[in-house]
Amino acid sequence: MKPYEGEMLLDLEQMKWDSAGLIPAVVQDVNGEVLMVAYMNREALAETLETGFATYYSRSRQTMWRKGESSGHRQRVLEVRVDCDLDCLVLKVEQMGGACHTGYYSCFYRVIKDGKIGVVEETVFDAETVYTK
Amino acid sequence: MKPYEGEMLLDLEQMKWDSAGLIPAVVQDVNGEVLMVAYMNREALAETLETGFATYYSRSRQTMWRKGESSGHRQRVLEVRVDCDLDCLVLKVEQMGGACHTGYYSCFYRVIKDGKIGVVEETVFDAETVYTK
Numbered sequence: 001m002k003p004y005e006g007e008m009l010l011d012l013e014q015m016k017w018d019s020a021g022l023i024p025a026v027v028q029d030v031n032g033e034v035l036m037v038a039y040m041n042r043e044a045l046a047e048t049l050e051t052g053f054a055t056y057y058s059r060s061r062q063t064m065w066r067k068g069e070s071s072g073h074r075q076r077v078l079e080v081r082v083d084c085d086l087d088c089l090v091l092k093v094e095q096m097g098g099a100c101h102t103g104y105y106s107c108f109y110r111v112i113k114d115g116k117i118g119v120v121e122e123t124v125f126d127a128e129t130v131y132t133k
Numbered sequence: 134m135k136p137y138e139g140e141m142l143l144d145l146e147q148m149k150w151d152s153a154g155l156i157p158a159v160v161q162d163v164n165g166e167v168l169m170v171a172y173m174n175r176e177a178l179a180e181t182l183e184t185g186f187a188t189y190y191s192r193s194r195q196t197m198w199r200k201g202e203s204s205g206h207r208q209r210v211l212e213v214r215v216d217c218d219l220d221c222l223v224l225k226v227e228q229m230g231g232a233c234h235t236g237y238y239s240c241f242y243r244v245i246k247d248g249k250i251g252v253v254e255e256t257v258f259d260a261e262t263v264y265t266k
Binding site: 008009010011012014015024026028031032033034036037049079080081082083084085086088090100101102104107108109110111112115116117118119 | 141142143144145147148157159161164165166167169170182212213214215216217218219221223233234235237240241242243244245248249250251252
């Protein structure tokens with residue numbers, strides 16, 4: 001089956017936004033590493049597609065979140081994938097700096113082992129320096 | 134920083150379950166391909182860790198969802214990662230068959246291009262045959 005043909009071609013309006021108008025977005029780098037999961041509203045997705053850089057909606061701050069605006073750790077979006085239920089996205093990105101506000105490259109720097117949660121990565125930047133500029 | 138040391142060693146009880154007692158889990162295969170996003174409650178996570186095969190909580194059916202129980206398309210769990218906010222998981226799995234109920238290997242078989250959503254993958258099994266056994 002080839003892309004963009006016949007009945008399989010859908011409009012963005014057919015995506016299933018949740019009751020808060022949001023959709024989760026898994027963010028993955030060019031090597032396949034999962035960096036973070038964030039949320040988008042229609043405006044964030046539109047801005048992401050228009051600018052080519054990831055913009056999310058911050059649920060905690062209740063505002064648009066232009067990733068990297070203060071840290072410089074932007075995400076150039078290479079591809080946006082949509083799932084079978086039209087209620088989830090995967091963004092393939094080129095990550096500048098680190099994705100996580102704690103200084104790690106990925107937010108998923110911990111693993112579960114023997115019933116405990118432990119850190120298995122090294123930080124790639126100093127979060128205190130980057131976020132107090 | 135080495136894993137499982139000092140203050141960075143957390144208990145599973147410290148994870149941040151949402152108001153419905155759920156947490157999203159990104160599921161990724163050994164090659165880094167994102168297969169699906171599903172949800173877990175405490176029981177699903179405990180069962181996954183105990184059995185080594187992915188169990189989720191189905192929000193639509195409101196019941197435990199032992200992935201592959203009817204289709205045979207089980208997921209052997211190789212690693213479970215936890216994010217900075219303790220409210221999201223990444224499961225690295227060995228996927229048997231295809232992950233998506235529609236017959237695709239991954240649920241993310243569509244991409245957004247030029248404002249439209251189109252299919253860019255081929256199916257790997259016949260969903261009608263597999264799910265009507």
